Each structure stands twice: as structure tokens, then as C-alpha cells.
Amino acid sequence: MIAYGPVPSRRLGRSVGVNNIPPKTCTYACAYCQVGDTLDMQIERREFYRPEDIAHEVGNRLEEVRGVGDTIDFLSFVPDGEPTLDVNLGLEIELLRTSGLPIAVITNSSLLGLPDVRRELATADWVSLKVDSVNEDVWRRLNRPHRKLDLSEILDGMMTFRNMFSGTLVTETMIVAGVNDTVQHAVETAAFLSRLKPDKAYLAVPTRPPALKWVLPPDSDAMVRYHDAFAKQVSVVEFLMGYEGDDFSAAGNPRENLLGITAVHPMRRQAVAELLDRAGASWSVVEELMSDGSLREVEYAGHRYYLRRPRWN
Ligand code: SF4
Incomplete structure (x- = not known):
């Protein structure tokens, strides 16, 4: 075609x-x-x-x-x-x-x-x-x-x-x-x-x-x-x-926002905390995403980063 x-x-x-x-x-x-x-x-x-x-x-x-x-x-x-x-x-x-x-x-x-x-x-x-x-x-x-x-x-x-x-x-x-x-x-x-x-x-x-x-x-x-x-x-x-x-335009939805950003850039812990704070959400959003395997936590150069897990089709 x-x-x-x-x-x-x-x-x-x-x-x-x-x-x-x-x-x-x-x-x-x-x-x-x-x-x-x-x-x-x-x-x-x-x-x-x-x-x-x-x-x-x-x-x-x-x-x-x-x-x-x-x-x-x-x-x-x-x-x-x-x-x-x-x-x-x-x-x-x-x-x-x-x-x-x-x-x-x-x-x-x-x-x-x-x-x-x-x-x-x-x-x-x-x-x-x-x-x-x-x-x-x-x-x-x-x-x-x-x-x-x-x-x-x-x-x-x-x-x-x-x-x-x-x-x-x-x-x-x-x-x-x-x-x-x-x-x-x-x-x-x-x-x-x-x-x-x-x-x-x-x-x-x-x-x-x-x-x-x-x-x-x-x-x-x-x-x-x-x-x-x-x-x-x-x-x-x-x-x-x-x-x-994916459509990451779900403004205001902290879970989707977090997945959208971390699919593009690793985010430092502080930046994630600020994003959740602005959305009025708690750290439990991160814990849930980590437990279902969508998000990974990585220690690097004295910082803790969060990164979306790559999709394997
Ligand atoms: S990935 Fe490499 S081999 Fe495959 S189409 Fe692109 S350039 Fe060619």
C-alpha cells in the first residue's frame, strides 16, 4: 500500500x-x-x-x-x-x-x-x-x-x-x-x-x-x-x-501527566513531588505506577530518577 x-x-x-x-x-x-x-x-x-x-x-x-x-x-x-x-x-x-x-x-x-x-x-x-x-x-x-x-x-x-x-x-x-x-x-x-x-x-x-x-x-x-x-x-x-x-493531553490527571513526561525525560524525585503537589495528589500515585511496572526508579549521580518503562509490543 x-x-x-x-x-x-x-x-x-x-x-x-x-x-x-x-x-x-x-x-x-x-x-x-x-x-x-x-x-x-x-x-x-x-x-x-x-x-x-x-x-x-x-x-x-x-x-x-x-x-x-x-x-x-x-x-x-x-x-x-x-x-x-x-x-x-x-x-x-x-x-x-x-x-x-x-x-x-x-x-x-x-x-x-x-x-x-x-x-x-x-x-x-x-x-x-x-x-x-x-x-x-x-x-x-x-x-x-x-x-x-x-x-x-x-x-x-x-x-x-x-x-x-x-x-x-x-x-x-x-x-x-x-x-x-x-x-x-x-x-x-x-x-x-x-x-x-x-x-x-x-x-x-x-x-x-x-x-x-x-x-x-x-x-x-x-x-x-x-x-x-x-x-x-x-x-x-x-x-x-x-x-x-498516546494522547498525553490529560491535563490535570497526575497519573497520565507523570507517565507522559517520564516517557520522554527521566524526572528527578523533586520534580515528581512538585508535579503531584500542584495536582493535589499524593506519592501513592508513584507507588501504584511502580507496583504495576509502568514506572522505574533509578539512582544516579546522587539523585533518584523516575522513568517510564519502554513499551515492548
Ligand atoms: S531500521 Fe535500519 S534496516 Fe530497518 S528500514 Fe530503517 S534503516 Fe533500514
Whole structure:
């Protein structure tokens, strides 16, 4: 299916997805990939579908969705593969402009070394770049790239892209236990991001069954340490832990507020106490959430933190 959704997401609101790549055609075979192992690994850009067909399918989907009174905030290229492998990406973005909706692209960044990819991506409104590691060994182990890809070219390409892109740039860093979950990795990756200056840096943990069985999310202690080290260099950092579709607008409901905030940022005990206090609630809310397993408590650097447990679907 070329057009799907709308899918609710914390980052993009309600977005209609554009699937411009056949399943698992990718430049990477990430160990944590949630859509299975890469079936067709390649780095040559080519046409997969006719751009007119993509525009037509998306147009039909928008009509259906709008016909039942649903709202849409974004059109987003989020295929089960790498969207920049599509040689017509730029043309498709141009054709979809007639929808009047802002356009997002979620890419693994692997082809950012190519000038035409940077030029086409720069016509989108919101772009997410994957940066799991700037360490060659970790990159190879985690992203399992096509053998002709070169990490330093990719990182340089991302910097060039940053300087030519005027839309919203975010990054996504997947943290996997025992591979890139140490403070040292956090410091290295954050140092790169502090130069890239994304509008927001998202940290993700595996929340769905991965392509390779050894992949596990880091434990809560490692997540707090990683977040802390990252936030020292990158100003806006948030966790993505599989709760993107939840509606956390339950203002005034302390339980929901606490779950909403701790899914994004580890909260110190003092901040939790203040939140409960403002809502006129007691510490028993925390105790209940801890006993049903929704919330974790972590001691780190002399402070007690609370963190929502990642969702594993
Ligand atoms: S880049 Fe995305 S689609 Fe490609 S293997 Fe990695 S997680 Fe899967």
C-alpha cells in the first residue's frame, strides 16, 4: 500500500504515510529493524513506482480521510525501507505540495553523502536523520551497512545538509544494550550532534521484536546515564519509547501527566513531588505506577530518577 494512515505520532501529530519503497529495500540491515531482515540491500537510487501513481494514491487517501472529517497534520515518507533510495523523491515531494500539507521524511542518513539526495531532502519541511553512532565499529555492528557505504562521508553529508536545510531537523539515535549504551558512546554521539545542531535529538530504544534476537533495550540505569550525558551537550533531547501514539493531553490527571513526561525525560524525585503537589495528589500515585511496572526508579549521580518503562509490543 503506497498511502496509509493517518497514524498518530507525538512527533508529527496525525500523519498520512507515504510508502515509496517496496518492503525492506534498504541500504542498511539494522540489527534492531522492526520490519525484519533486509530483503534487498542496495545503494543505487532508482525508480520503484511512478511519481504520478504515488501522487494519485496519496490524493485518494487524503480524500477518503478528509471525507470522514478526520484531520491530517503531515504527509510523511516512512516506508519499510530507505526513502532516499527512490530517485524520484524530490519530484514526489513537489507533486505532493498540492495537498497543502507539510511534508516529512524519515531517513537513515546513509545516502546524505550524495548531493542530489541532500538537494531533494532539503525541499521537505521536516527531516529526521538517523545517528546511532559515530563510531565505525558500532555503526557496522548495529546498522550493518552496505559494504560500499562510508561513515565519514555520511557524517560530512549530514553537516552539509544542515547548512542548506531551513526546515525542522531532528535526529534519532537508537540505543541497544551492550552495543552503544555507555556514557562514552553518549558523549561521542552528542559531540557530533552538538555541531549538527538538530532542532531536537530523539533517543530511541528497541520496543518491538528486532531483526536479530540478541538486540535488547538498555536497562533503566543505562537509559538515565545515557540521557544525562547526552543532555550535557545537546540542548533538546527526548526519549521515544513506543508511546508515540498516546494522547498525553490529560491535563490535570497526575497519573497520565507523570507517565507522559517520564516517557520522554527521566524526572528527578523533586520534580515528581512538585508535579503531584500542584495536582493535589499524593506519592501513592508513584507507588501504584511502580507496583504495576509502568514506572522505574533509578539512582544516579546522587539523585533518584523516575522513568517510564519502554513499551515492548
Ligand atoms: S534503516 Fe530503517 S528500514 Fe533500514 S534496516 Fe535500519 S531500521 Fe530497518
